[in-house]
Amino acid sequence: MRILFRASLVAAGLLAVAVVASAGQGAPKPPANDDCLACHGDPTAKRANGTSIAFDEGTQKAFGASKHAQMACVDCHQDLAALKEFPHPDTLAKVNCGTCHDAAQEKFMRGVHARARQDGRMLAATCVDCHGMHDIQGAAEPSSPTNHLNLPATCAKCHGNLDIITRGHIQIGNVAAIYHDSIHGKALEKSGLLVAPSCVDCHGNHDIARKSEATSPVFRANIPATCGKCHAGIKQQYDAGVHAAALKKGDSRAPVCIDCHTAHAIQRADTDSWRLAVTAECGTCHANVVDSFRLTFHGKVTELGFSRVASCADCHGPHDILPALNPASLVSQANLVTTCGKCHANASASFVKYDPHPNPRSYQRGRVLWWANRFYWALIPACFGFFGLHSLLWFRRSWRNGHGTASHEKDGGRA
Amino acid sequence: MTAMLADRPAHEDGRPSAIDATRHLRRFDLKTRILHGVIMVTFLGLAATGMPLLFSDAPWGRWLARVFGGFQGAGLVHRFLGAVLLAAVVWHVGEVLWRAFVRGEKGLLWGPTSMVPQPKDFVDFYQQMRWFFHLGSQPRFEQFTYWEKFDYWAVLWGTALMGAAGLVLWFPQAASRILPGWMFNVALFVHGAEATLAIGFIFVVHFFNGHLRPGKFPMDLVWFTGSVTDHELREERAAQYDRLVRAGDLDRLAVPPPTGSLVRRGYVLGTAGLTLGVGLILLILYAVLR
Numbered sequence: 001m002r003i004l005f006r007a008s009l010v011a012a013g014l015l016a017v018a019v020v021a022s023a024g025q026g027a028p029k030p031p032a033n034d035d036c037l038a039c040h041g042d043p044t045a046k047r048a049n050g051t052s053i054a055f056d057e058g059t060q061k062a063f064g065a066s067k068h069a070q071m072a073c074v075d076c077h078q079d080l081a082a083l084k085e086f087p088h089p090d091t092l093a094k095v096n097c098g099t100c101h102d103a104a105q106e107k108f109m110r111g112v113h114a115r116a117r118q119d120g121r122m123l124a125a126t127c128v129d130c131h132g133m134h135d136i137q138g139a140a141e142p143s144s145p146t147n148h149l150n151l152p153a154t155c156a157k158c159h160g161n162l163d164i165i166t167r168g169h170i171q172i173g174n175v176a177a178i179y180h181d182s183i184h185g186k187a188l189e190k191s192g193l194l195v196a197p198s199c200v201d202c203h204g205n206h207d208i209a210r211k212s213e214a215t216s217p218v219f220r221a222n223i224p225a226t227c228g229k230c231h232a233g234i235k236q237q238y239d240a241g242v243h244a245a246a247l248k249k250g251d252s253r254a255p256v257c258i259d260c261h262t263a264h265a266i267q268r269a270d271t272d273s274w275r276l277a278v279t280a281e282c283g284t285c286h287a288n289v290v291d292s293f294r295l296t297f298h299g300k301v302t303e304l305g306f307s308r309v310a311s312c313a314d315c316h317g318p319h320d321i322l323p324a325l326n327p328a329s330l331v332s333q334a335n336l337v338t339t340c341g342k343c344h345a346n347a348s349a350s351f352v353k354y355d356p357h358p359n360p361r362s363y364q365r366g367r368v369l370w371w372a373n374r375f376y377w378a379l380i381p382a383c384f385g386f387f388g389l390h391s392l393l394w395f396r397r398s399w400r401n402g403h404g405t406a407s408h409e410k411d412g413g414r415a
Numbered sequence: 416m417t418a419m420l421a422d423r424p425a426h427e428d429g430r431p432s433a434i435d436a437t438r439h440l441r442r443f444d445l446k447t448r449i450l451h452g453v454i455m456v457t458f459l460g461l462a463a464t465g466m467p468l469l470f471s472d473a474p475w476g477r478w479l480a481r482v483f484g485g486f487q488g489a490g491l492v493h494r495f496l497g498a499v500l501l502a503a504v505v506w507h508v509g510e511v512l513w514r515a516f517v518r519g520e521k522g523l524l525w526g527p528t529s530m531v532p533q534p535k536d537f538v539d540f541y542q543q544m545r546w547f548f549h550l551g552s553q554p555r556f557e558q559f560t561y562w563e564k565f566d567y568w569a570v571l572w573g574t575a576l577m578g579a580a581g582l583v584l585w586f587p588q589a590a591s592r593i594l595p596g597w598m599f600n601v602a603l604f605v606h607g608a609e610a611t612l613a614i615g616f617i618f619v620v621h622f623f624n625g626h627l628r629p630g631k632f633p634m635d636l637v638w639f640t641g642s643v644t645d646h647e648l649r650e651e652r653a654a655q656y657d658r659l660v661r662a663g664d665l666d667r668l669a670v671p672p673p674t675g676s677l678v679r680r681g682y683v684l685g686t687a688g689l690t691l692g693v694g695l696i697l698l699i700l701y702a703v704l705r
Contacts, residue, residue, distance in 0.1 A: 297584070297603060300471035306486045346588045354587075354596030360604060368601050376608035383612060387620040390562070391628070393547040398629040 030081040036073045062135035097127045107206035123168045151198035178264040223256040237319035272307040282312045292357035436646035440668040443641040451638050457500040459691050462614050464493035469607050473702035501578040527557045536561040555653035562624050573613045580606040618692035639681030640673035
C-alpha cells in the first residue's frame with residue numbers, strides 16, 4: 001500500500017513536470033486545477049502521516065457551484081503558483097482572502113474576532129468559519145451560510161456551542177439560544193421574514209466591535225440609531241422624549257431600547273408578562289415612583305400579575321415620555337382627562353385630581369391622606385394593643401382558673 | 416353557688432326555689448342570628464377577596480386572587496358581598512331606628528338592654544381589670560358586655576366607613592361629581608386600613624372573646640342556636656338574670672333545648688368560619704413577618 005502511494009505520488013509529480021516542460025516557454029506556467037486534481041482527485045491519496053489529501057467528489061462539485069468556480073486553485077493557494085517541485089511540501093501558507101477582498105479584510109482586522117486571534121485565542125472565527133471554504137457562495141444564495149436567513153445558525157456554530165463558549169470565555173453565554181426564542185429570532189428563523197434582523201444587522205459583519213467601544217453599533221449611545229434602522233417611527237417618538245434628551249446629554253443612565261426590551265431576548269410588547277415586568281425596569285431609576293404606584297389599585301393589580309389596569313407606559317407613553325410640566329406630555333394637566341379617559345370613560349377634571357403616585361407621608365401631596373394615615377397609624381396599634389392585652393390577661397386569668405368562665409365564688413372573698 | 420344566690424335580694428322576690436339550671440333561655444332571636452350569619456359569611460368572603468389586593472406583594476396574593484378567578488372575579492365577589500353586608504347593616508340600623516322611634520320601643524337607645532354604652536359598662540370594665548389581676552370578682556354583666564358593645568359598634572362604624580369608601584371606589588366616575596379625584600386615594604387607603612383593623616379585630620379579638628377563650632372553646636354556639644342555659648345566663652350575665660327574675664320575665668324566655676342536629680350543624684359551620692378566619696390571619700402574619 002505504502003509503495004503504491006509513493007509510486008502514485010512520483011507518477012503524478014512526473015506528469016506535472018512533463019506538463020510544465022511541454023509548455024516549453026521560459027517562464028514557468030502555474031499549475032492548472034486539473035494538475036492539482038491529478039493528485040488531490042485521488043480519494044485514496046494520503047500524506048506521509050496517513051491523512052487524506054483528497055479533494056473529494058462532493059467538494060469538487062461544491063467548488064464547481066461556488067462563487068469561486070472560475071478561479072484556479074493557485075489563485076488562493078498562491079504559494080503553489082510559482083512552485084516547480086511536486087509533490088509540494090505538506091505545509092502551505094495560509095490562504096489570504098485579503099488579496100482580493102482587501103476592504104473586507106481591513107474591516108475584519110479591526111473586528112473583535114481578529115483581535116481575539118491576535119491575542120492568541122485561535123477559536124475566534126476567520127473568513128472561512130462564516131463564509132465556508134471551497135464551497136463559498138454569495139450571501140444572496142439561499143444556501144449560503146451568510147445568507148440573511150442562515151446567519152443566526154452560522155453565528156450559532158460558535159455562539160450557540162457550549163464547548164466553544166466555555167473555552168473561548170464568551171461572556172454573554174449561549175446568546176444564540178436567547179435570540180432563537182426572541183421575537184426577532186422567531187420572525188427570521190421560524191417565519192422566514194427577511195425584514196427581521198439577524199446578528200449582523202445590529203452588530204455589523206466584518207468589523208464586529210464590543211458594546212463597550214464607542215464605534216460599535218451596539219454601544220449604548222448608538223443603540224437607538226441601530227434599532228431605528230428598522231424601527232424608524234419608534235425612534236422618532238423616542239427622540240422626542242425625555243430619555244433621548246438625557247442620552248444626548250451623555251447621561252449614561254438614560255435608558256435606551258435594550259434596557260426595556262433587552263438586547264437578544266426581545267419579546268412582543270403587548271404580552272401580559274412583558275407589560276408587567278417592564279415596571280421593574282422603570283423602577284431601576286424611578287424606585288420611589290414605582291413604590292408609590294404600588295400603593296394604588298393600578299399598582300396592586302399589576303403586582304398580582306394582571307395587566308388589565310394601567311402601568312407606567314399606559315399613562316406616560318412607552319417611548320415619547322415627557323415630564324408632566326411639558327404641555328406635550330401625556331400626563332400634563334392639559335392632557336390628563338384624555339389620558340385617564342383611555343380607560344376611564346367620562347373621566348372629568350375632578351376625576352383626574354386622583355393621585356396615581358400617592359405618598360401618605362407627604363403633607364404637601366395630600367393633606368387628607370396624610371391625616372388618614374396618621375389616624376390609622378394611631379388607631380390600629382392602639383386598638384390591637386388594647387384588646388390584645390385585654391385578651392392575654394383574660395386568657396391568663398381564666399386559664400389559671402381551670403378553664404372556668406365565671407368565678408364569683410373563688411374570688412368573692414378577695415374582693 | 417347556691418349559697419351566693421341565696422344572699423341576693425332577688426331570691427326573696429318569690430322566684431321558684433327549684434329552677435332547672437339546664438333549661439334553655441332565648442338570647443338571640445332568629446333575625447339577629449341571621450344578621451350574624453350574613454355578617455359572618457360576607458365578612459369572611461370580603462376578607463378573602465380583598466386581601467390579595469391589600470397584600471399584593473405577598474406570595475400568596477396571586478393564588479388567592481386566582482381562587483376567585485383573578486382580580487376581576489375576586490372584585491366581582493367582593494362587590495357583591497359588600498353590597499349584601501351594607502344592605503344587611505342598613506336594614507338593621509333602619510329596623511332599630513324604626514323600633515325606637517316609630518314603634519316607641521323602650522330600652523333600645525338607653526338602659527340595661529341597650530347597645531349604647533352605659534355608665535355601668537365603664538364600671539364593668541374596671542372591675543374586669545381588677546378580676547384579671549385577682550383584685551376582685553368578675554363583674555355582674557348585663558345583657559351585653561362592654562366588649563360585645565365594642566364589637567357591635569365596630570361593625571357599624573366599620574361597615575359605614577368601608578361601605579362609603581367602597582362605593583366611591585366602585586363608582587369613581589359618579590363619585591368624582593361630588594368629590595375631587597384625590598378622594599379615591601383616601602378611599603382606598605381608608606378601605607385598606609379599616610380592613611386591616613376589622614380583619615385583625617374580628618379574627619383575633621372577637622374570635623377569642625366570643626369563642627376561643629377558655630370556657631367557650633371551641634365556640635359559643637349561641638350565635639347559631641340563639642339560646643343559652645339558665646345556668647350559663649346566671650353565671651355570665653348575673654345582672655341581666657336578676658333583672659329578668661325581678662321583672663318576672665325569665666320564664667317567658669324559656670325555649671326547648673336545641674336539637675342534636677342543630678348543634679352539630681352549628682359546630683360544623685362555626686368551625687369552618689373560625690378555621691377560615693384564623694387561616695386568613697396566618698396568611699397576614701406570614702406576609703407581614705416574612
